[in-house]
Amino acid sequence: MDVDQKPDAAKGANVLRDLSKFGQSPWLDFIQRSYTADGSLKKLVDEDGLRGVTSNPAIFEKAMGYGTDYDAQIKDLLAKEILSPGELYEKLAITDIKATAKVMHPVFVETKGLDGYVSLEVSPYLAFETKATADEARRLWAAVGEENLMIKIPGTPEGIPAFQEVTSEGISVNVTLLFSLEAYKNVLEAYIKGLEIRHAAGKDISKIASVASFFVSRIDGKIDGAIDRRVKEGDKDAEALKALRGKVAIANAKVAYQHYLEVMKSERWKKLAAAGANPQRLLWASTGTKDKTFSDVLYVEELIGEDTVNTIPPATFDAFRDHGKLRASLTENVDDAFKVLEQQARLGLDLDGVTKTLVTEGCASFCDAFDQLLGAVANKQATFLGSRLIEQKADLPADLKAAADAVLEDWRKTGKGRKLWAKDASVWTGGDEAKWLKWLDIVDERLAHVAELEAFASEVKAKGFSDVLLLGMGGSSLGPEVIAETFGQIAGFPKLHVLDSTDPQQVKTFENAVDLKNTLFIVSSKSGGTLEPNILKAYFFAAAEKALGSAPGKHFVAVTDPGSHMEDVAKKDGFWKIFYGEKQIGGRFSVLSNFGLVPAAAAGLDVRAFLESALRSVKEASASTPPAHNGAMQLGAILGAAATKFGRDKVTIVASPAIYDLGAWLEQLLAESTGKKGTGLIPIDDETLGAPGVYGKDRVFAYLRLTGEACPKQEKAIAALIAAGEPVVTIDLADKLDIAQAFFHWEYATAVAGSVLEIDPFDQPDVEFSKIETKKLTTAFNETGKLPPETPFATSGAFEFFADDVNAKALGQGDALAILKAHFGRVKAGDYVGVLAYIERDLKTREWIQAVRLNLRDQLKVATAAEFGPRFLHSTGQAYKGGPDSGVFLQITADDHADLAVPGERFTFGVVKAAQARGDFDVLSERGRRALRVHIKGPLEAGLAELATVIGKAV
Known part of the structure; x- marks a missing residue:
């Protein structure tokens, strides 16, 4: 904008300033920080009679996305807060709006609240949501806190009720995106109703102002485009059509103004005016000329009238100052305006359809602009955050x-x-997904209560525990395991161990790895009904009682959902503390809830810094x-x-x-x-x-x-x-x-x-099926003292092979090499091989399974999964049973060289592990998976070595 251009001092003429003589207020459709700060905006007020300022996403995008005007504030804000792009934009925009409001406030005072406004738009994303629009308007009104603010609300069918509602609450509104006479009538009616509601409640209506932003040039853009196409195609009405070019939008505006004048004469309005009400003025928007064959000030010159506003883009503002002509054009040739509208209808130009389309396109365009604006802010934000x-x-x-x-x-x-x-379930299947989305909010929620976790960490440190042993499965154990493995033992705090197995050798290994007298046990179970955490708790509670002599509960902490069985157990057994999870977060999404944070805090991790780091990701995905x-x-x-x-x-x-x-x-x-x-x-x-x-x-x-x-x-x-x-x-x-x-x-x-x-990512039906099959087997053991008998379909040396009838038939009756060759011969391109070993997970067995899986990959050219049971049952087991039928599975079980009793139960850990393996295999078989189970008799190390050799030969 050419701010240096001045009116002719000798003549004292300035057509922009002189618009006021015709009852019209010029507003500027532009906002920029440097423009406000360097006095340019005030100069327009002083010299050109500027009466108001409007903003929109496209304007802010140009202002914020380029240059360095906002860099200092962005840097300062990001040093103090963790913000989403939307939150950062809003803080920047509100700073601009407040600064602009201060420049315009003298106009507000001079005009007794009729002019001097700056507008801020509710999110365009809310254009079709009444309640959300009203809520956003209230929030922005309070956040800016300037009396000469106008909130921009779209004049959609959903936006109009929101406008009426907030008007009745005393909020000044610029209703935008109006194209049709019908929509304008509805908006003016909503304004009057809003004032009437407020007046009837005995509240002041004199400090409310509103404008109805009636868009102009976009209509001609559509109509004239249709005219040009029809003329080019040789339409029989070509001459009549050409006569309407550049006229329909202005005619539409003039007819809308006539409605305004009629309403202002009504007794209904006079009653409100007597109570101090300000009229809702028509504001001509989209007044820059798009068609270069027309005058560049067409939509300013032809729409000058009393009680109106023209919000003018910068280039048009300069052009009108330079060569604009003043006359009371809005009330000229009104009859001709009605005839133009009749003529367009007769010729099938469909103004009604055009205006409906323009509302839809306008909302989409504002959303696109808002996307670009937020993207520009996100780019700036990422630049300043860098490696954070x-x-x-x-x-x-x-x-x-x-x-x-x-x-x-x-x-x-x-x-x-x-x-x-x-939390709209239609994003997925429209089922009950909304019930499982509290993980979206958990970081903010836990940060609000992080002092509780920090106090717990201090208490753990003060008690001098040497070890923390977490007992859990799946979502309760895998997140804490990442923390334990990543951070190791933190100075001054106990070492965190995570046990998620029912293998008796593994249970004993963990028992031997900790000092039972100085160990804090964390029993982690969402439902409290999961088998593994319950029997692990029973085992270690008895072990702690033996080591401590009395009151073992003082060394136990529970992490569980409110009202769970585990909560009852913890209270009954005198646990030191109970931390609660969130019922509406599934286990695998729970690492940033207490299920991950309690063991992290006990191990000395800075949970506040941990959550703040997580919050950066939350905000980036906002x-x-x-x-x-x-x-x-x-x-x-x-x-x-x-x-x-x-x-x-x-x-x-x-x-x-x-x-x-x-x-x-x-x-x-x-x-x-x-x-x-x-x-x-x-x-x-x-x-x-x-x-x-x-x-x-x-x-x-x-x-x-x-x-x-x-x-x-x-x-x-x-x-x-x-x-x-x-x-x-x-x-x-x-x-x-x-x-x-x-x-x-x-x-x-x-x-x-x-x-x-197109699935529900928050359920896990096939995990439950495995649990059911396991439960059947452990129940049978409790009733009979043994698991149901099973017979291998083949035996070869130290190996016994098991499969359902279909798989057994496919694999034949040969030796180990023949059976494994037949099994892996079923692998096709795009398949994967799952090696599922129900044995102790230690350094040797992990090296063994890695060697086997890499050999299978390299020979068969397929993906290989190397898993230890029963831990994978609460993890990848779901996909192996419910996912694509592309898995070829080798389950490995073995004789336990020692077993451990489960206190209070007839079954042992070895029995539970065997039941889990069999239950897992039964579900794989029932799902028609290509599955083979090999059971190693005798010493495990020798059996694994031999099995690896045979597999190598088989592939």
């Missing part, structure tokens, strides 16, 4: 990138990200973050599109050695959330990367890299995969504490992927 945010980069084949981008565009257009945060800047949404779109469009449903997780255990947690999150209804993502964790040639075309690689401790071998292997065209998503963590961000990032991504897969 985890960073994500996707190297994708062109077809997968296009498919993922299509998902993101769908989410942008339909607002699914906002629906997700609104409802206000456009898909193009929402890394978690992008990740979910990639995973979902890869699986549904290209069969790339094996998510291979590669993590830097210092954060390697993230993969174990991710396995459960992905598999249990998505593996159902014959579809899903199959996570492949802890696999040493091979050359590109050992992989099929069914993988997506997720590389979680701790940037300061990246592994050179991994880096080289990842680079080779990218060069070979394999899809690789790299997520960089600058600090170990950033695993908290990674937790939420992947939770959100999994929810998005579930939507793309």
Whole structure:
């Protein structure tokens, strides 16, 4: 804008300032921080008679997205708070609005509240939501706190009731996006009703102002475009059509003004005016000329009239100052205006249809502009945060990138990200998903109560515990295990151990690893009814009682949902503390709730810093973050599109050695959330990367890299995969504490992927089936003293082979080599092999299973999953049974060289483990999976060595 151009001093003429002589107020459709700060805006007030300012997302996007005007405030805000792009934008915008309001306030005072306003728009995303619009208007009104503020509310059928409601509460409103006479009539009626409601309540109505923003040039853009097309096509009414070019929008505005004048004469309005009511003036919006064949000041010159406002874009503002002409044009040739509208209808130009379309397009356009605005703010934010945010980069084949981008565009257009945060189940299947979405809010909630966790940590430290032993399964154990493995023992605090097995050897190993007299036991179970935590609690409670002599409960803490069986047990047994979970968070989404935080606090982790790190990820994936800047949404779109469009449903997780255990947690999150209804993502964790040639075309690689401790071998292997065209998503963590961000990032991504897969990502039906089968077997043992008999279909040396009839028939009656050769011969391209070992998980067995799985991968060129039972039952077991039928499973069981009794039960830990293995296998068989169980008789180490040899020969 040319602020240096001055009116002719000799003549004293300024057509902008002289608009007031015709009862019209010029407002400026523009706002910018530097423009307000350097006196340019005040100069317009003083010299041009500027009476108001309007803003919109497109204006703010240009102001905030470019240059350095806002950098200092952004830097200052981000140093103090963790904000979403929407929250950051709002703080910046409110600063601008308040500054502008101060410049305009003298006009407000001079005009007794008729002019001097600056407008701030409610989120365009709310255009079709009445309650949300009203709530947002109230919130913004209070946040700005300036009497010369106008809140902009769209004149949609849903926006108009919100406008009426907040008007009755004393809020001044600029109703925007009005195109049709009918819509304008409804808005004026809503204004009058709002005033009447307030007046009837005995409240002051004299301090309320409103304008109805009636859009002009966009109408001609549509109508004239239709005219030009028909003329070009040789329409028989070509001459009549050409005569209407550039006239319909102005005629429409003049007719609307006539309605205004009629209403102002009514007794109903006179009663309100007598009580001090201000009229709702028509504001001409979209008054920049788009068609270069028309005058650049057409929509200012032709719409000058009393009690109106023209909000003028900067270029038009300058142009009108330079060569605009003044006359009372709004009331000229009114009869002709009605004739123009009649003529357009006769010629089929469909003004009514055009105005309806323009409302829809206008809302979409404002949403697009808001997306761009928030994206610009997000870019600025990311620049200033730098490595404080985890960073994500996707190297994708062109077809997968296009498919993922299509998902993101769908989410942008339909607002699914906002629906997700609104807990709208239609994002998924429309079932009960909304009941399981408290994980979205848990970081804020736990930060509000973090002092409780910090006090607990101090108490644990003061008591001098040497060890913390967490007893849990699945979601209750895998998150704490990541924390234990990532951070190790923290100085001054006990060492955190996580036991999630019923293998008697493993239970005994953990018992021997801790000092029972100085151990804090955390029993972690959401429902309190899960078998494994209950029997582990019984065992260690008895062991602690024996070691301590009395009151073992003082060494026990429970983490459980309110009202659970475990809560009753904890109270009965005098536990030191009970921490509660959130019923509306499933186990695998619970790591940032007390299920992860209580053991973290006990182990000395700075839970406040941990939660603040997580909050950065929450804010980055907020409802206000456009898909193009929402890394978690992008990740979910990639995973979902890869699986549904290209069969790339094996998510291979590669993590830097210092954060390697993230993969174990991710396995459960992905598999249990998505593996159902014959579809899903199959996570492949802890696999040493091979050359590109050992992989099929069914993988997506997720590389979680701790940037300061990246592994050179991994880096080289990842680079080779990218060069070979394999899809690789790299997520960089600058600090170990950033695993908290990674937790939420992947939770959100999994929810998005579930939507793309069209499943409910928050249930786990097949985990429950395994529990049911296990329960049948343990019940049978309690009744008879033994498990139901089973007979191997083949025996070979130290191996006994078991399978259902269908699988047994397919595998034949040969020796171990023949059976395993037949079994692995069933593996096809796109399949995966699951090695499911119900044995103690220690260094030797982990090395053994890794060697076996890598050999299978390299020979068969398929993905391989290496799992230990029963822990995987609460993790990947869901996908193996409910996911795609592409798994070939080898279950491994063995004789226990020693067993442990379960206090108060007839069965032992060995019996429970055997029942779990058999229950698991029964469900795999019932689902028609290609499954084989081999049982090792005699010494485990020798049996495993021989089995590895035979498998090597078989493939």
